[in-house]
Amino acid sequence: METKKVLIxxxxxxxxxxxxxxxxxxxxxxxxxxxxGEGLELALKADPDLILxxxxxxxxxxxxxxxxxxxxxxxxxxxxxALGDLKDEVKGFDLGGDDYIVKPYDMNRLAMRxxxxxxxxxxxxxxxxxxxxxxxxxxxxxxxxxxxEIILSPMELRLLYYFMRNPNRMIHRDKLYEDVWGAPAPAGxxxxxxxxxxxxxxxxxxxxxxxxxxxxxxxxEYMFSKIRY
Numbered sequence: 001m002e003t004k005k006v007l008i009x010x011x012x013x014x015x016x017x018x019x020x021x022x023x024x025x026x027x028x029x030x031x032x033x034x035x036x037g038e039g040l041e042l043a044l045k046a047d048p049d050l051i052l053x054x055x056x057x058x059x060x061x062x063x064x065x066x067x068x069x070x071x072x073x074x075x076x077x078x079x080x081x082a083l084g085d086l087k088d089e090v091k092g093f094d095l096g097g098d099d100y101i102v103k104p105y106d107m108n109r110l111a112m113r114x115x116x117x118x119x120x121x122x123x124x125x126x127x128x129x130x131x132x133x134x135x136x137x138x139x140x141x142x143x144x145x146x147x148x149e150i151i152l153s154p155m156e157l158r159l160l161y162y163f164m165r166n167p168n169r170m171i172h173r174d175k176l177y178e179d180v181w182g183a184p185a186p187a188g189x190x191x192x193x194x195x196x197x198x199x200x201x202x203x204x205x206x207x208x209x210x211x212x213x214x215x216x217x218x219x220x221e222y223m224f225s226k227i228r229y
Contacts, residue, residue: 003029004028004029004049004118005028005029005030005031005047005048005049005050006023006029006030006031006048006050006051006052006114007031007033007039007042007043007046007048007050007052008020008023008030008031008032008033008051009033009034009038009039009051009052009053009054009057009065010032010034010052010054010080011034011035011054011057012054013034016032016034018107019052019080019107019110020032022107022110022111023110023114026114026115028114031046031048035058035059035060036057036058036059036060036061036062036064037060039053039057039065040065040068040069043069043073043075044072044073047075048075049075049076049118050075050076050114050117051069051075051076051077052078052080053065053077053079053097054080054081055079055081055082055092056081056082056083062081063091063092063095066079066092066096066097067095067096069096070095070096074141076098076117076118077096077099078097078098078100078101078113078114078117079092079097079099079100079101080101080103080105080110081100081101081102082102082103086190086191086194088100089191090195090198093155093156093195096153096154097154097155098120098155099113099117099182099183100191101113109183112183113182116181116182116183119182120158120182129161129164129165131167133145133146133147134146134164134203136157136160136161136164138157138158138161141154143157143160145203150202150203151202152199155181155195156195156198156199156202159180159196160199162176162179162180171221173192173193173196173221174192176192176196177191
């Protein structure tokens, strides 16, 4: 099996060393950088399979780094941060992050999330999926509705693809989190609610009969159905 390379961008060396040590024990090759500029140079030069990215970095935030990286690379990014507000998490996903983990975190759980993201990246060659008038191409990172491209974040794209693979099926928000985010759902799984809301808004779907999404109850079960043939 090919050894996967993880780039750790974290300005606090004790934290970086702990993460590096634990990932090395799990069989990952690791490299480290301590600021965004050095990290971006390494990301483009060393071509890692995944990046662990602190948000609060000297000389520019991890959000700025991710924005610049996404102009040149699709390397998966997991944010590691003390910023636990939902708005910060959503911002991270909007900028192209693949996961968002709030400090402090368990090292075993972190390794699980790394493996889940890498598995998902390995599935990036999923075939284009079409349920007229909507089509999604994961490899190209593209969503088209009625001939018009809709700009979605990577997480929104994965969420929509999951819905399209499970049409006319009620799916609880915790199940969505486990299947799409690749980890046990946190209490309430509020991030799922927010992502589905934003996805509905971007696709201009309301609660009418021709909507893509049906919400079953206040406990938030979602269903995707074919629309407007």
